[in-house]
Amino acid sequence: MHHVNTCITKVSQHYSVLPFVTQTNVFISVFLCIFFTKAAVAGSDVTLSGQVGRSVRIKCSHQFAVTNAKYFCRDPCTDQHILIKSGQPPTGKYKLKDLGKGVFTVTIADLQKSDTGTYWCGVERYMKDTYRKVLLTVTDGNEPLLNSTSHMKSESPVCGCSVGTRLRLFPGS
Template identity: 30%
Template sequence: MRNLQHEDTGSYWCVEEIVGIFQVDETEQLHLTVQSGSYCTVTTVGDLSVLEGQSVTVPCHYNPQYISHVKYWCYGRMKDFCSSLARTDDPTSAPNVKGKVTIADDPTQHVFTVSMQNLTEGDSGWYWCGVELGGMWVADSTASLYFSVIQGVSVVNSMVSADEGRSVTVQCLYSKNLRSSERRWCCSGNWNSCMVTDSEGTFSSRNVFIHDDKNSMFTVTLTQLEMRDSGWYWCGAGQQHGAVHVSVTPQATTRATVSPVQYLKTTGRTPSHLLVVCGVVLLVMTVSLALWKLRKHYSKKSRKNDNFTMCPWREGDYKNTSVIFLNAPAQQVQML
């Protein structure tokens, strides 16, 4: 199945197939022999690679007619000789793995799930989803898968995206043997760009923050994303690393258009910027008028002063003029 969507959630099962075998006898007559059989009555996921120290949950799907049957999970290369690790009718049947392996049945979805915790390299091998059919001469319905428990680094989601200006978080997983190693976040192909955690398992800069849980995962948070931040990066621990692609999408911008009629209708008063412009124009006109009046006033005063003559003398004005000398003896005063 490809291009799955949320609506595809649910249970699926294989249906019975009818196989027709064509045979031709000596009389050249065609005979069809019909054989009815049930195929893939139990199904599960494909082979898995899991980091050491991590957990895994496996779904085992079965046909509706097996709702009331016992389901089990066992370990071993051969189905007939595998070691039972968990059963739906007796959860304590394997005390040596108690707490590490759990099994749960969901009859409404026709699936039982098996969870395994804290995996080690020794847990690698073949596992079986089984439905017990309850008969000596009837084989159980089973499906197998192979676990590879490995050392290294992986990412929860290798493709992440966010809008420009937003933030995004990347979860990086590492195996148990790398717990004492430093954590790194690097631009792919450029080791000089690596950002390394300190002894507390953290790193902080303007737009990158790294936090390590000191157990199996560290998170990298990128903030204030820009278009140039798009590209491939590495989660690193020790000499191991996992690749992740960050995609930054342009921020959507919308511009509202308002018609003049709508603007006048919804606006109750004159916009403030128009009031400011009007005030400035009025101030300039007032100052100009005042300067013009002052200039006119001083111009008139200057013309009046130009027609004024100090002490005009005319012929004959000096006749019959008396001159009095102060502090002089009275006998010395003569009429001129």
């Protein structure tokens, strides 16, 4: 509810300085604000584990963004935190492959304990980018993996990151 109240406050402050704004414009803006805020906080985070020295593959889904740029960043996901972006060659540690059809994958190679943390799969949008939250824990190798797929013959656990969407409505939100 805090996110909704913050959103409504921002919309009200913005429109209060514009004399030509109608009640309909304010209503539509508040409705969209509530809709996107609810979508942003709905769902649960995706959690996965990998082992030191191995790699992890993260599958990020999105909608209506076949031609949009995709990227992978570390929290808090500002421009300087972007680790890899579609169209860029792999960096050695990070590889992003846009499969089209609503999915892109990110591979993090040679995992280290320092890679443990919060990441975001991002999609550039006209107004505000959309995000998928990824929580990664790197273990020494003698601890069980979370969300690994035992039936796969790959050393890279796969994470479907279509759960939990983050929409930045305002800077710093």
